[in-house]
Amino acid sequence: xxxxARESGRSVTxxxxxxxGAFDAARPQLTLTELAARSGVPLSTxxxxxxxxxxxxxxxxxxxxxxxxxxxxxxxGQLAPNRLQELAHPWLQDLFGSTGENVHxxxxxxxxxxxxxxxxxxxxVPIVSRxxxxxxxxxxxxxxxxxxxxxxxxxRSYLARKLERPTPHTITEPGRxxxxxxxxxxxxxxxxxxEMTPGSCSAAAPVLxxxxxxxxxxxxxxxxxxxxxxxxxxPLRAAAAGIxxxxxx
Amino acid sequence: xxxxARESGRSVTxxxxxxxGAFDAARPQLTLTELAARSGVPLSTxxxxxxxxxxxxxxxxxxxxxxxxxxxxxxxGQLAPNRLQELAHPWLQDLFGSTGENVHxxxxxxxxxxxxxxxxxxxxVPIVSRxxxxxxxxxxxxxxxxxxxxxxxxxRSYLARKLERPTPHTITEPGRxxxxxxxxxxxxxxxxxxEMTPGSCSAAAPVLxxxxxxxxxxxxxxxxxxxxxxxxxxPLRAAAAGIxxxxxx
DNA sequence: AGGACCCTTCCACTCAGTGGAAAATTCATG
DNA sequence: CATGAATTTTCCACTGAGTGGAAGGGTCCT
Numbered sequence: 048x049x050x051x052a053r054e055s056g057r058s059v060t061x062x063x064x065x066x067x068g069a070f071d072a073a074r075p076q077l078t079l080t081e082l083a084a085r086s087g088v089p090l091s092t093x094x095x096x097x098x099x100x101x102x103x104x105x106x107x108x109x110x111x112x113x114x115x116x117x118x119x120x121x122x123x124g125q126l127a128p129n130r131l132q133e134l135a136h137p138w139l140q141d142l143f144g145s146t147g148e149n150v151h152x153x154x155x156x157x158x159x160x161x162x163x164x165x166x167x168x169x170x171x172v173p174i175v176s177r178x179x180x181x182x183x184x185x186x187x188x189x190x191x192x193x194x195x196x197x198x199x200x201x202x203r204s205y206l207a208r209k210l211e212r213p214t215p216h217t218i219t220e221p222g223r224x225x226x227x228x229x230x231x232x233x234x235x236x237x238x239x240x241x242e243m244t245p246g247s248c249s250a251a252a253p254v255l256x257x258x259x260x261x262x263x264x265x266x267x268x269x270x271x272x273x274x275x276x277x278x279x280x281x282p283l284r285a286a287a288a289g290i291x292x293x294x295x296x
Numbered sequence: 297x298x299x300x301a302r303e304s305g306r307s308v309t310x311x312x313x314x315x316x317g318a319f320d321a322a323r324p325q326l327t328l329t330e331l332a333a334r335s336g337v338p339l340s341t342x343x344x345x346x347x348x349x350x351x352x353x354x355x356x357x358x359x360x361x362x363x364x365x366x367x368x369x370x371x372x373g374q375l376a377p378n379r380l381q382e383l384a385h386p387w388l389q390d391l392f393g394s395t396g397e398n399v400h401x402x403x404x405x406x407x408x409x410x411x412x413x414x415x416x417x418x419x420x421v422p423i424v425s426r427x428x429x430x431x432x433x434x435x436x437x438x439x440x441x442x443x444x445x446x447x448x449x450x451x452r453s454y455l456a457r458k459l460e461r462p463t464p465h466t467i468t469e470p471g472r473x474x475x476x477x478x479x480x481x482x483x484x485x486x487x488x489x490x491e492m493t494p495g496s497c498s499a500a501a502p503v504l505x506x507x508x509x510x511x512x513x514x515x516x517x518x519x520x521x522x523x524x525x526x527x528x529x530x531p532l533r534a535a536a537a538g539i540x541x542x543x544x545x
Numbered sequence: 546a547g548g549a550c551c552c553t554t555c556c557a558c559t560c561a562g563t564g565g566a567a568a569a570t571t572c573a574t575g
Numbered sequence: 576c577a578t579g580a581a582t583t584t585t586c587c588a589c590t591g592a593g594t595g596g597a598a599g600g601g602t603c604c605t
Contacts, residue, residue, distance in 0.1 A: 124373020
């Protein structure tokens with residue numbers, strides 16, 4: 048193979064996966080050139096591989112001709128088993144039913160929260176979390192709820208980095224954040240006020256199985272209605288506990 | 297390449313895609329040998345490719361060691377844009393909120409219904425439809441609702457085949473089915489009684505944009521409560537109409 | 546008409562990929 | 576605990592599928 052192969056030793060499969068991996072929530076649509084650049088695959092190679100992926104509907108074109116993840120991958124992705132989501136979903140739905148607010152479930156993946164499920168209706172505030180999306184831990188309710196129950200070494204290494212600051216309300220000072228986490232652990236839930244998105248506040252509770260945090264359940268509302276948060280905490284914790292029992296059993 | 301290459305001329309990419317495509321709702325978990333057989337990829341080649349896919353988390357292993365779609369593909373699949381689902385979802389949620397029953401949205405793909413979204417709670421009947429899953433058209437409410445508005449040539453060719461019969465109540469006689477579809481078109485909605493699953497019945501309404509059926513909205517309940525279906529029809533049709541307006545605009 | 550992108554095609558070179566076969570492992574059965 | 580069947584993993588010599596730089600074409604600005 049190769050011809051001009053500069054960087055040799057890269058398998059075709061790794062190139063295909065690099066192409067797929069070039070898409071993310073921030074850039075769900077890419078031109079071929081962008082795609083090639085982001086994936087590190089030479090343009091002409093990308094062109095050929097993308098052709099095959101398109102034919103299989105792993106990729107598709109938006110009206111403007113840019114590439115995006117195709118329907119076949121969506122369908123395939125739905126086959127990925129997710130016990131947590133399946134058994135937690137009814138609780139999210141119930142919680143939404145009794146509150147009418149955005150409810151979501153997230154797990155930790157690396158240093159980020161990965162949103163696994165979400166229930167929302169027509170009236171609820173537009174919200175940044177997206178199913179399959181990722182957000183940092185420290186500015187989100189679910190993130191703080193989980194982080195508070197992670198082992199010490201993990202929290203320390205989390206706080207040791209330079210932390211993003213999406214809004215002026217985001218708490219990024221390690222000391223203050225550490226104290227917050229202690230409070231969260233003491234009270235069993237976390238609150239945020241415009242730390243991720245201006246205009247939104249949230250409450251979240253960890254899903255603890257044998258004392259280990261496996262997920263966090265969160266509820267988000269407009270910050271104009273922040274005073275309603277406290278009365279949502281009990282149903283939230285109850286739901287989180289229910290999920291924990293179901294999951295642990 | 298090749299070595300012993302019997303069937304030559306198959307690209308690596310096509311083999312990778314064949315491997316991914318070997319998974320479906322009926323067989324979401326496969327052993328390596330099954331996977332190789334289903335995808336038509338030689339075992340040792342499959343072994344190597346699966347290794348790469350596993351490393352990237354495109355595939356993962358269930359506790360028993362069998363292969364399944366991995367979390368990374370799920371996440372990727374969530375990036376596939378779906379305007380219909382996004383804008384219809386609040387309606388499904390509302391409809392669920394006011395009825396407490398299983399609600400789902402499906403589109404036609406080929407000769408099958410592809411389930412695009414679903415809202416369900418704790419009390420609702422267990423139901424066969426799965427988001428990302430497929431079912432035939434004639435035994436499902438959403439299928440009949442859509443089929444009734446498809447052009448004549450399509451319906452004829454649909455009825456020309458030998459139709460599956462998942463339950464004794466399934467209507468498969470072309471004549472009777474054709475008459476049903478006329479009735480559906482006349483009344484604007486479809487009803488089913490245990491035609492797909494024993495114990496479940498459903499109502500469904502098409503989402504019509506400029507007279508063309510783009511999707512169908514369905515509601516499913518236990519057949520013991522079949523008499524409650526009629527009073528669900530109006531909210532159902534209203535939601536379908538709302539979705540149509542939002543989508544068409 | 547000139548320029549900045551972006552997409553598509555071409556083609557000679559060559560090593561990444563191949564897959565049958567054998568070895569190793571796991572599992573079931575008497 | 577053999578015995579055997581099924582599955583997974585490793586091996587390796589051969590070669591054509593895959594490669595990617597470069598050139599050509601297209602589109603949309605200004």
